[in-house]
Amino acid sequence: MEVGSSTIAAGGPASARTRGTGSGDLVPGKLDGTVARVLDWLRRNLFSSIANTILTLVVLAVLVWAVPPFVAWTLTDATISGSAKSACSGDGACWTFIRIRFPQFFYGHYPSEEIWRVNLAGLLLAAFSIPVLRDNVRRRGLWLLLLLTAFPVLAGILLVGGLPGLPYVDTSRWGGLMLDVLIAFVVVAGSLPFGIILALGRRSQLPVVRTLSVGFIELWRAMPLLTVITMSAVMLPLFLPEGVHIDRLIRALVVLVLFNAAYMAETVRGGLQGVEVGQEEAAYSVGLKWWQVETFVVLPQALRYVMPGIVNNVVDLFKDTTLVTIIGLFDILGAVNQAIKDPAWLGLAHEGYVFTMVVFFACCFAMSSYARRMERRLNKHRTGKR
Amino acid sequence: MVRRPSRRAYIGQWVLLAGVVGLGWLLASMVAENYARKNLHFGFGFLADQAHFDIPFHLISWDLFDTYGRTLLVCFLNTALVAAMAIVTATLLGLLVGVMRLSVNWLVRNIALAFIEFVRNTPQLVQLIFWYVGVLQTLPSPRNSIHLPGGVLLNIRGLYVPDAVMRTDGGLLSWLALAVLVATPFVWRLRIGSVRVGPKALCLPLLAVALFAAGIDHIEYPVLSGFNLAGGTQVPPELAALWVGLSVYATAFIAEIVRGSIEAISKGQHEAALALGLKGWQRLFLVVLPQALRIMVPQLTSQYLNIIKSTTLGAAVGYSELMQIFAGTVMQQAAKEVETMVIVMAIFVAVNLAGSALMNWYNRRVSLVER
Numbered sequence: 001m002e003v004g005s006s007t008i009a010a011g012g013p014a015s016a017r018t019r020g021t022g023s024g025d026l027v028p029g030k031l032d033g034t035v036a037r038v039l040d041w042l043r044r045n046l047f048s049s050i051a052n053t054i055l056t057l058v059v060l061a062v063l064v065w066a067v068p069p070f071v072a073w074t075l076t077d078a079t080i081s082g083s084a085k086s087a088c089s090g091d092g093a094c095w096t097f098i099r100i101r102f103p104q105f106f107y108g109h110y111p112s113e114e115i116w117r118v119n120l121a122g123l124l125l126a127a128f129s130i131p132v133l134r135d136n137v138r139r140r141g142l143w144l145l146l147l148l149t150a151f152p153v154l155a156g157i158l159l160v161g162g163l164p165g166l167p168y169v170d171t172s173r174w175g176g177l178m179l180d181v182l183i184a185f186v187v188v189a190g191s192l193p194f195g196i197i198l199a200l201g202r203r204s205q206l207p208v209v210r211t212l213s214v215g216f217i218e219l220w221r222a223m224p225l226l227t228v229i230t231m232s233a234v235m236l237p238l239f240l241p242e243g244v245h246i247d248r249l250i251r252a253l254v255v256l257v258l259f260n261a262a263y264m265a266e267t268v269r270g271g272l273q274g275v276e277v278g279q280e281e282a283a284y285s286v287g288l289k290w291w292q293v294e295t296f297v298v299l300p301q302a303l304r305y306v307m308p309g310i311v312n313n314v315v316d317l318f319k320d321t322t323l324v325t326i327i328g329l330f331d332i333l334g335a336v337n338q339a340i341k342d343p344a345w346l347g348l349a350h351e352g353y354v355f356t357m358v359v360f361f362a363c364c365f366a367m368s369s370y371a372r373r374m375e376r377r378l379n380k381h382r383t384g385k386r
Numbered sequence: 387m388v389r390r391p392s393r394r395a396y397i398g399q400w401v402l403l404a405g406v407v408g409l410g411w412l413l414a415s416m417v418a419e420n421y422a423r424k425n426l427h428f429g430f431g432f433l434a435d436q437a438h439f440d441i442p443f444h445l446i447s448w449d450l451f452d453t454y455g456r457t458l459l460v461c462f463l464n465t466a467l468v469a470a471m472a473i474v475t476a477t478l479l480g481l482l483v484g485v486m487r488l489s490v491n492w493l494v495r496n497i498a499l500a501f502i503e504f505v506r507n508t509p510q511l512v513q514l515i516f517w518y519v520g521v522l523q524t525l526p527s528p529r530n531s532i533h534l535p536g537g538v539l540l541n542i543r544g545l546y547v548p549d550a551v552m553r554t555d556g557g558l559l560s561w562l563a564l565a566v567l568v569a570t571p572f573v574w575r576l577r578i579g580s581v582r583v584g585p586k587a588l589c590l591p592l593l594a595v596a597l598f599a600a601g602i603d604h605i606e607y608p609v610l611s612g613f614n615l616a617g618g619t620q621v622p623p624e625l626a627a628l629w630v631g632l633s634v635y636a637t638a639f640i641a642e643i644v645r646g647s648i649e650a651i652s653k654g655q656h657e658a659a660l661a662l663g664l665k666g667w668q669r670l671f672l673v674v675l676p677q678a679l680r681i682m683v684p685q686l687t688s689q690y691l692n693i694i695k696s697t698t699l700g701a702a703v704g705y706s707e708l709m710q711i712f713a714g715t716v717m718q719q720a721a722k723e724v725e726t727m728v729i730v731m732a733i734f735v736a737v738n739l740a741g742s743a744l745m746n747w748y749n750r751r752v753s754l755v756e757r
Contacts, residue, residue: 045492052491059493205391208399212406222738223731224695226709231731234723238420239413290391319509326511326702333512340519349524353516357508364507 108175175330190257195264220262271302472632480640505638514631546608559601
């Protein structure tokens with residue numbers, strides 16, 4: 001607690017001012033030259049008081065103690081060449097392991113001569129989503145519709161195959177990061193529309209519709225995800241007639257869609273509450289019907305407000321796709337778990353998990369930064385209008 | 387609202403209800419049919435059967451011949467234990483990191499930021515497995531235990547903390563201490579004459595600690611005997627991993643909540659406190675945090691509920707909690723898929739709804755105070 005109180009003590013209302021100035025705009029004529037400016041920045045940001053100076057020195061000491069060994073392990077002492085564990089003779093990380101197992105971590109057991117199909121599907125995903133995500137784009141709705149309809153059909157044909165020239169690949173061979181991305185995409189595409197319907201239902205004036213929606217949302221939100229995924233593995237088969245078997249992946253997808261729809265619904269509801277009542281009244285007064293009012297007037301505005309929230313939901317559910325490992329699907333975490341038990345590569349757990357975390361960090365950080373940027377733009381847009 | 391729904395919509399909702407009920411009936415009949423086909427009977431009678439398996443970690447006594455019902459209780463207590471531990475640690479660390487995020491010190495501020503971003507953008511399950519496989523399982527053997535301050539030992543078998551051995555007549559004192567602790571919030575609100583007791587009630591927890599300390603006979607430190615450690619209490623590595631994993635993950639989220647709530651308090655409050663000549667910690671603890679708490683509590687509650695739900699991830703590291711033992715071992719051994727899952731789900735739904743209800747109650751109370 002000492003740290004916290006002393007920093008606030010040193011800061012107070014001055015903190016905002018100090019932070020705002022940073023390295024640049026100082027009082028003109030007071031200090032010139034780079035050295036003076038750097039010194040001034042240091043004084044303001046690191047050594048503004050005795051307590052602050054002590055804090056800086058302590059933190060620097062910790063960094064000096066912790067960072068060099070870490071850098072040595074990850075970079076300077078690490079090995080990436082070679083093709084067996086024997087190549088890793090240094091003290092550092094054995095990235096050779098990651099390099100050799102790379103295809104498994106990314107594509108699971110997908111046949112190696114067919115991997116181009118996965119790559120092409122990935123490129124298609126990028127091609128379809130970039131127009132949706134860019135700042136100023138016309139017909140964003142059309143692109144979104146294409147992303148949610150045309151893309152899944154194309155990607156599905158590519159990944160499953162079964163056509164001349166495209167041999168059939170069973171879902172049990174799918175795996176690695178590709179599986180995480182695929183699950184995340186299907187779950188977003190399924191849960192967003194369902195979540196919107198639930199959010200509208202929760203705001204409905206029809207008591208039965210409202211009760212059903214609230215019940216559904218609260219029930220799913222109260223359950224842990226792992227319980228829900230386990231349910232898909234052990235309980236769902238009991239809900240099916242004799243002889244009917246549904247693929248394990250599809251069962252997991254179904255419950256994940258239902259689960260995330262409840263979270264999407266709550267996010268969307270926030271946006272619906274943000275739309276002014278006047279909008280709805282105006283829409284009704286020009287003679288639109290309920291579904292027209294919602295689709296053409298309320299939802300477009302509401303969804304724009306909650307886009308950052310939806311992207312954050314996507315980040316969460318993308319991270320949560322790793323839970324399918326527990327029911328035996330072979331996603332990137334499953335692939336790493338299996339690879340580190342390989343007798344030829346024992347003792348490389350650190351490399352495997354650090355790699356997994358870095359991969360997820362890269363994807364999720366990009367998405368959450370995008371959400372933050374969008375939020376700032378929205379705020380500027382909204383306050384600018386007033 | 388803007389407009390009343392049409393008569394057709396009112397009829398439509400009953401059709402919807404009929405559809406939902408029909409679907410539920412269809413699923414239930416399917417389960418019944420499948421149970422009949424497999425010669426199983428739906429029911430919770432199995433809870434009285436003997437379990438015949440060992441639970442590696444239990445807070446209350448456990449025997450191979452105890453019932454499945456007692457298994458449920460043991461698992462529930464294990465889940466509650468790790469959830470409580472994680473909630474306390476995550477709150478304290480979250481407060482610390484959240485305040486660090488607002489520090490004037492550039493270094494401190496950005497280290498907190500880096501920590502938050504890294505933790506929030508990597509999957510909790512991967513972090514948890516990393517703590518278990520990557521950290522706790524690479525610790526030395528009991529012979530070469532790492533010695534931590536306070537007689538705590540850390541090795542591959544877990545964390546060994548000194549144990550307080552109570553005097554034979556100390557039981558009464560510790561119950562008294564508990565009673566005093568429970569009474570504290572009520573005494574806080576008590577009025578003597580027209581004066582409210584308020585913060586003066588905080589001497590009661592001190593009294594409780596003193597009462598508890600008075601009951602301790604001696605403290606037993608863990609020591610090496612042969613190849614193992616004797617004495618002290620063992621925190622198994624599974625519990626330690628789950629505790630650290632849940633705490634670290636929630637810390638990042640709580641830190642953001644703390645930062646957001648403190649920033650939401652208007653700068654005028656801070657300046658007024660400064661003008662009154664309050665010291666730094668006084669400004670933080672007496673002016674800013676009490677107001678920020680009002681904004682924080684609903685968000686904190688949902689984080690706490692998340693922690694409780696995430697304890698199920700203990701199944702991934704083999705901690706004996708509800709998911710691992712009850713919806714795992716018991717489910718397979720007793721062949722009661724639906725029943726065990728229903729019980730586990732019911733427990734979580736009940737805890738969560740209770741949490742939400744508590745939060746709503748608190749919100750109403752706080753907003754009344756505001757006016």
